[in-house]
Amino acid sequence: MKIRVAIGADHEAIWKIFHEIVAAGDTYALDPEMSREEALAYWFRADARTYVVEENGRVLGTYILKPNQSGHGSHVANAAFMVASYAQGSGVGRTMAEHCLSEARRAGFRAMQFNFVISTNTAALHLWKQLGFDIVGTLPRAFCHPEKGFVDVYLMYRSLLED
Amino acid sequence: MKIRVAIGADHEAIWKIFHEIVAAGDTYALDPEMSREEALAYWFRADARTYVVEENGRVLGTYILKPNQSGHGSHVANAAFMVASYAQGSGVGRTMAEHCLSEARRAGFRAMQFNFVISTNTAALHLWKQLGFDIVGTLPRAFCHPEKGFVDVYLMYRSLLED
Numbered sequence A, B: 001m002k003i004r005v006a007i008g009a010d011h012e013a014i015w016k017i018f019h020e021i022v023a024a025g026d027t028y029a030l031d032p033e034m035s036r037e038e039a040l041a042y043w044f045r046a047d048a049r050t051y052v053v054e055e056n057g058r059v060l061g062t063y064i065l066k067p068n069q070s071g072h073g074s075h076v077a078n079a080a081f082m083v084a085s086y087a088q089g090s091g092v093g094r095t096m097a098e099h100c101l102s103e104a105r106r107a108g109f110r111a112m113q114f115n116f117v118i119s120t121n122t123a124a125l126h127l128w129k130q131l132g133f134d135i136v137g138t139l140p141r142a143f144c145h146p147e148k149g150f151v152d153v154y155l156m157y158r159s160l161l162e163d
Helices: A008-024 A038-041 A093-106 A122-130 B008-024 B035-042 B092-106 B122-130
Strands: A002-005 A049-055 A059-067 A076-083 A111-118 A134-145 A149-160 B003-006 B050-057 B060-067 B074-084 B111-118 B134-145 B149-159
Touching: A002 A093, A008 A038, A008 A049, A008 A059, A008 A076, A008 B122, A049 A093, A059 A093, A076 A093, A093 A111, A093 A122, A111 A122, A111 A134, A111 B134, A134 B111, A134 B149, A149 B134, B003 B092, B008 B035, B008 B050, B008 B060, B035 B092, B050 B092, B060 B092, B074 B092, B092 B111, B092 B122, B111 B122
Parallel strands: A076 A111, B074 B111
Antiparallel strands: A002 A049, A049 A059, A059 A076, A111 A149, A134 A149, A134 B134, B003 B050, B050 B060, B060 B074, B111 B149, B134 B149
16 A cells, blocks of 8 residues: 555546545535535645555545644644545555654644544544544534434544654 | 624625734634635635624624534534624623524524634633533643643534523
8 A cells, every 4th residue: 555645637536435435424524415526625625735545556545634723723733534435444544544643743733633523433433542532522413424313423632742 | 782694895894803803813723814805705605604793883793603514514503703802891792692592593503513712712711601602622732822822722512402
């Protein structure tokens, strides 16, 4: 597996992964009917760095790293991760997350925060805990899960200043 | 005091209030050097409703109401408030907040969440607690206060389903 900065030629692969995940509607608070154009604008926003992980020329996943806030809050990073359905369970998420933490440190961020970890997304929760993230907040019933109805959402945080 | 939806003719008054508050840099995680154009684009963003409070034709404050997330997270509202320095301490903030809670209920939101209440902003904290908001998360040292250095930030939340 190789991780690199995403380029224009990755747009189609990223859109397929993005669309599949957002249309399913159980892990992201994004409009499930977001268009290709809106999705790529969101994933390649000006304040984000966008990466892909590939193997044998095939994109297996993608992530973005950006400041969670502007101005005097910009020392805290935020990130979002998407793994292709055909690559689930093969460590792509963990590989991207470790790369992301390293990139965030290198960029000078002092901490990383996830704003919206849905409590039913046990794979993500498990991974973030293993990587040193703590739950620092609970948003009661802040997500309307397509099958489970209103469920809690967590805020997760970890310092990047020490290991 | 009268509260109404903001119109184009309010842009100059809103920019003056916005700029003063954001340039001070102690209550919002926004770039203190944001331009007029960026500020107005932010305050009149497509998914927000923008209001002003006025008295004798003078704008005393402004607020926005919007979904905190998209898609299956859009039942939770978010809001932001700004009071002109010349109107501080005259109940403008409380008047806007009460109006905002009522508008949010009317728009069908089930809850309201503030993502970034800086712990040193005691006036805001006091008001939100009085209006029924609870601290549901603490972001350690997530804001770099221009005088006080790194300080904690709170997430605050209240249900809109009952009073």
